[in-house]
Amino acid sequence: MTPAQRTVELRGGALRIRVLTAGGGRPLVYFHSFHDRGGWPALLDRLAERYTVYAPLHPGVAGSEGVETLDDVLDLTLAYDELLTALGLAQPHLCGHFFGGMVAAELAAVLPGRVGRLALIAPLGLWLDAVPTGDVIILPREELRAALWKDPESEAARRWATLPESEEENVAAQIESIQRLSAMARFVWPIPDKGIKKRLHRISAPTMLLWGDADRVNPIVYGEEWQRRIKGAEVRLLDGGHMVLHESPAAVADTIARFLG
Amino acid sequence: MKICFFHLMPYRFLPDDFETRYRSVWVDVPHSLYDAEKTHGLYNEFLDELEFAEQVGFDGLCVNEHHNNAYGLMPSPNLMAATLTRRTSKAAIVVLGNSLAAYNPPLRVAEEFAMLDVISGGRLVAGFPVGTSMDMNFAYGINPATLRERYFEAHDLVMQAWTRPEVFAFNGKYTQVRYVNIWPQPLQKPHPPVWVPGGGSLETWEWTARLDYVYCYLSYFGYKRGKATMDGFWNAIEKLGADDNPYRAGFLQLVCVSETDEQAERDYSAHVHYFYQKCLNVWEGFAEAPGYRTLKTLQAGVQAQIGAQARKIRQSLDWQKYLEQGYVIAGGPETVREQLLHCIKTLRVGHLMVLLQIGSMPKELTLKNTELFATKVMPHVRDVWPGYTDRWWPARARGGNGA
Numbered sequence: 259m260t261p262a263q264r265t266v267e268l269r270g271g272a273l274r275i276r277v278l279t280a281g282g283g284r285p286l287v288y289f290h291s292f293h294d295r296g297g298w299p300a301l302l303d304r305l306a307e308r309y310t311v312y313a314p315l316h317p318g319v320a321g322s323e324g325v326e327t328l329d330d331v332l333d334l335t336l337a338y339d340e341l342l343t344a345l346g347l348a349q350p351h352l353c354g355h356f357f358g359g360m361v362a363a364e365l366a367a368v369l370p371g372r373v374g375r376l377a378l379i380a381p382l383g384l385w386l387d388a389v390p391t392g393d394v395i396i397l398p399r400e401e402l403r404a405a406l407w408k409d410p411e412s413e414a415a416r417r418w419a420t421l422p423e424s425e426e427e428n429v430a431a432q433i434e435s436i437q438r439l440s441a442m443a444r445f446v447w448p449i450p451d452k453g454i455k456k457r458l459h460r461i462s463a464p465t466m467l468l469w470g471d472a473d474r475v476n477p478i479v480y481g482e483e484w485q486r487r488i489k490g491a492e493v494r495l496l497d498g499g500h501m502v503l504h505e506s507p508a509a510v511a512d513t514i515a516r517f518l519g
Numbered sequence: 520m521k522i523c524f525f526h527l528m529p530y531r532f533l534p535d536d537f538e539t540r541y542r543s544v545w546v547d548v549p550h551s552l553y554d555a556e557k558t559h560g561l562y563n564e565f566l567d568e569l570e571f572a573e574q575v576g577f578d579g580l581c582v583n584e585h586h587n588n589a590y591g592l593m594p595s596p597n598l599m600a601a602t603l604t605r606r607t608s609k610a611a612i613v614v615l616g617n618s619l620a621a622y623n624p625p626l627r628v629a630e631e632f633a634m635l636d637v638i639s640g641g642r643l644v645a646g647f648p649v650g651t652s653m654d655m656n657f658a659y660g661i662n663p664a665t666l667r668e669r670y671f672e673a674h675d676l677v678m679q680a681w682t683r684p685e686v687f688a689f690n691g692k693y694t695q696v697r698y699v700n701i702w703p704q705p706l707q708k709p710h711p712p713v714w715v716p717g718g719g720s721l722e723t724w725e726w727t728a729r730l731d732y733v734y735c736y737l738s739y740f741g742y743k744r745g746k747a748t749m750d751g752f753w754n755a756i757e758k759l760g761a762d763d764n765p766y767r768a769g770f771l772q773l774v775c776v777s778e779t780d781e782q783a784e785r786d787y788s789a790h791v792h793y794f795y796q797k798c799l800n801v802w803e804g805f806a807e808a809p810g811y812r813t814l815k816t817l818q819a820g821v822q823a824q825i826g827a828q829a830r831k832i833r834q835s836l837d838w839q840k841y842l843e844q845g846y847v848i849a850g851g852p853e854t855v856r857e858q859l860l861h862c863i864k865t866l867r868v869g870h871l872m873v874l875l876q877i878g879s880m881p882k883e884l885t886l887k888n889t890e891l892f893a894t895k896v897m898p899h900v901r902d903v904w905p906g907y908t909d910r911w912w913p914a915r916a917r918g919g920n921g922a
Binding site for chain 1: 656657660662663664665692803804805808809810814817818820827
């Protein structure tokens with residue numbers, strides 16, 4: 259599926275957010291994480307069969323501009339509130355993976371009335387000294403592959419890790435990767451504990467926490483911590499590592515759809 | 520020509536298999552490898568070496584700032600500089616420098632540099648590095664995305680604190696101070712000379728050129744590879760329409776002098792190898808946090824001195840290659856003179872900094888290198904740039920116009 263794309267200008271052009279869209283039905287906004295390239299994982303094709311899926315690229319990533327005007331997570335959250343308004347979305351469902359899960363949770367916590375249901379895939383944002391989240395922003399390619407995937411030798415993992423053939427494309431891909439990581443690292447460097455723990459109690463949207471059963475980056479103990487802090491949140495474990503949405507896209511899509519209704 | 524003695528203060532006692540057993544000399548190098556008793560001796564040897572350099576005629580003594588590492592034991596170069604102000608009386612004290620973004624508030628730098636300038640009788644050169652990614656983003660936790668913005672703002676605050684006559688308010692994004700009014704003020708007016716050590720970022724060239732500061736390239740890849748970086752700086756100067764005074768530039772070169780070329784290899788080879796294989800063994804993940812270098816610099820394809828690519832290059836090196844590729848200028852006095860002159864002229868450098876204590880080099884050998892350099896090399900490279908005025912040198916330091 260090739261999603262339609264548009265660029266939404268906010269704040270008099272200070273922010274220009276690229277949004278990919280496909281499907282039909284109740285609106286669902288998906289926020290990506292550090293290692294989603296292109297902004298439209300296969301998971302979204304499946305979700306687009308039941309929902310109108312909106313996938314914004316974070317400011318500073320792949321053509322979305324203006325990240326330098328945002329100082330912190332609150333700035334980013336308010337910018338996304340303005341984006342939802344610009345897209346005419348009153349109360350969409352929100353979904354997000356890791357960094358994107360944090361963004362979705364922040365929106366739901368800061369503006370509880372803004373969100374329908376909330377499906378978070380291994381969200382980032384809490385910190386346990388005894389079990390630090392993996393420093394995946396800086397891992398070199400091979401170590402990263404071993405950390406992200408339950409089976410680093412799986413076809414999906416290999417495909418993900420394959421470098422472009424030409425030197426020119428390779429350099430471009432590396433620059434894109436550095437920019438993408440940098441744009442998100444801006445909000446969570448050097449430790450992702452930026453205050454969401456003080457806000458999670460505000461979330462009123464029904465919430466599901468979806469986790470890969472072999473997530474080595476953001477271990478399941480974090481799922482338990484999120485569940486403890488969000489009233490009524492349920493946890494679903496699926497077969498996969500940190501990249502569970504790429505490893506088991508059908509199961510993830512089904513689980514999300516069953517939860518969202 | 521100004522010639523400075525640069526000291527990194529490396530930890531000399533890393534195990535032989537360090538680079539194969541441990542992933543990084545920086546950031547997470549375990550302190551089980553560190554021995555405080557030995558380090559007590561090291562600091563005192565290093566300071567002896569710096570003081571000796573003044574005695575044998577060097578114009579300046581350089582110290583710098585690094586954190587979490589066995590590469591250089593100087594988290595606070597100002598402490599080293601402070602001891603030098605009391606034990607020396609002629610050489611410029613070149614602190615290269617204080618990583619501005621790391622200080623909160625950055626006024627601390629304005630204050631300490633002012634103290635050093637006053638105690639030393641106006642011999643301070645104030646260095647303002649952005650700092651390496653290992654130091655700033657990893658050891659000190661500063662956000663790579665905003666490091667440079669923080670640095671530029673801190674610079675503005677420090678310069679204003681040194682030069683504005685009145686008490687003023689500073690409403691920055693990173694620092695807000697209602698009453699800026701540092702005591703003491705520096706002795707040199709309007710302020711100590713400013714040198715900016717850089718690793719080849721485009722923005723730093725342009726910014727340094729625009730503000731009329733000295734740009735210093737601290738290169739471990741030697742003058743042959745350093746040429747691309749220095750050319751970048753000189754292009755920035757040309758674009759700005761400024762003059763090509765070689766004193767606008769500083770360059771660090773590793774140098775080993777012995778009686779003969781053959782003796783130089785016998786004397787120094789192991790220590791140079793220690794430096795390149797152990798002291799520069801930085802894990803790829805720590806070499807550059809995403810966002811440390813700007814998009815513009817990345818697109819310009821400026822190569823980093825550390826990280827995976829650099830490691831591959833380093834691992835293939837031996838004594839001959841260090842020399843051939845210009846990483847180290849080494850040999851008998853004649854060889855060193857000839858190559859050093861070539862380096863100075865090719866790069867158009869008025870402030871030469873030489874690293875004469877390298878890696879695991881012990882004190883006796885460092886003093887030998889320093890003395891041979893001072894007596895057999897220095898006199899021959901002194902007069903390279905007649906007719907140019909060094910506007911970036913403390914007037915009261917050796918070689919200054921008020922000394």
